Amino acid sequence: MKSIFDYIAGIFKGVWSLLKGMTITGKYFIRLDKIVTQKYPENRKKLKMYDRFKGELIMPHDVNNFHKCNGCGICEMNCPNGSIEVISDKIITSEGKSKRIIGTHIYHLSMCTFCGLCVKSCPSNALAFSQEFEHAVFDRNKLTKVLNNPGSSLVKDLAE
């Protein structure tokens, strides 16, 4: 007897839960103002990407062309795809000591998977992601970028 009751109760419960699901999709169907997709090329002017969006790797420079990278090469070691090449340089400081600085910080956008390990692992917080996402170019070489601006130098060197 109980099993028959369970059977019938199961049918009603099942139908009830199906109807609940259908009311949700039905509500979405009529709420056209809730649409989340945007028409991309048309909204290009007012398109605002989110802060956490990983567009491409950049090295922020301040107004006086200073960055924070000391050329340690940790980002290069941590990149799983080998998309970073750090070529460091040596300078002689005013006290006569030899000091390592960054020569060229090369970033291969074409090989990057945007995992973010480089940004996380950089001890001096020198790297960041920009919100730029229109990367299409006709020449593959254009995807290889030098992140440190020409003539830029480390912030700390200024203090000295």
Add this chain to the structure above:
Amino acid sequence: MGYQKYDLAPLTHSIDQYLYSHLSSTWAFLAEMTLIGVVFLIFYAVIGLYLVLAERKVCAFMQNRIGPNRVGWYGVLQTIADLFKLLLKELITIRKADKLLFNIAPFIVIIASFLGIAAIPFAMGLHAIDFNIGIFYIMAVSSVGVVGILIAGWSSNNKYSLIGAMRSGAQIVSYELSVGLSLLVIVIYSGTLQLSTLVESQADGWWIIKGHIPAILAFFVFVTAGTAETNRGPFDLAEAESELTAGFHTEYSGIKFAFFFLAEYMNMFLVASVAATVFLGGWMPLHIPGLEGFNNAMDFIPPIVWYFGKTAFVIFLMMWIKWTFPRLRIDQLLNLEWKYLLPINLVNIVVVALIVLMGWYIK
């Protein structure tokens, strides 16, 4: 009755007479056949393509997206562009596939749905063939489609295709029972298998209203089983993209793939129009006995609008179901049929027989 002012029979008869008076009877017969064939072909293509578009739009809105909106005004030409793309694609020949069966399968599937459409009454007097066993005929020809699916899976020489086809076979064979039994409910009520008489019998109210609880139950069982029959979600085990790539049509490309795709949508249309005709009165306007003014106002809307409106309603219901529910597992699918739908149906039939015997329905 007011709706008779839209009778299209005089029009079709005058075309018939015109052909017979200008051609010998053999040629006139052939000309009529060709004419009907061409009309149905165009109808089939247009409806099929626009159902695909409707599905994409409905799905998009239910997921808070916009859907196709680039080709034409709000994307109305999207599926036509897709058709041209498919027509231009290469038809890949599969090595070690059974050539003959592989090429025949899409045609079997599409012909099965084509045959079914022929018996649907679209409006008063707009009816290609009016069999006295119309419902039986539609059920018989539409189940030929599964043979095409099985052949497609078998001849592809691909294990995923075969699994998909076998699942589809199990599914269609089981759900065919529910489809038949739920239609039988209305057949018992109306006492006819002929679709034109069935529609006429709903002049004083549709069967879903006149037949109250058993008819409503039968309607929902029919829509569920019909969705399963057409291999649509949540019963799309035969395709199951995630497990079987695309099931029985994995190996098909270009226009042969499009045939399967189109046939699926036309089967949906067929199921929806059978549901509309049998349960919701087909092209018959909504009549409530006793309310003369209301009935006359309803008669003002042409039957063809009623027919397409009701069919569109059932199609929307099926799309709503598809885009709401997750896919069933194969054992859940067979459980649903053999443990729930079939017993409910059988009890329903007995109840209906009793109701008709005692006259407990709105006559």
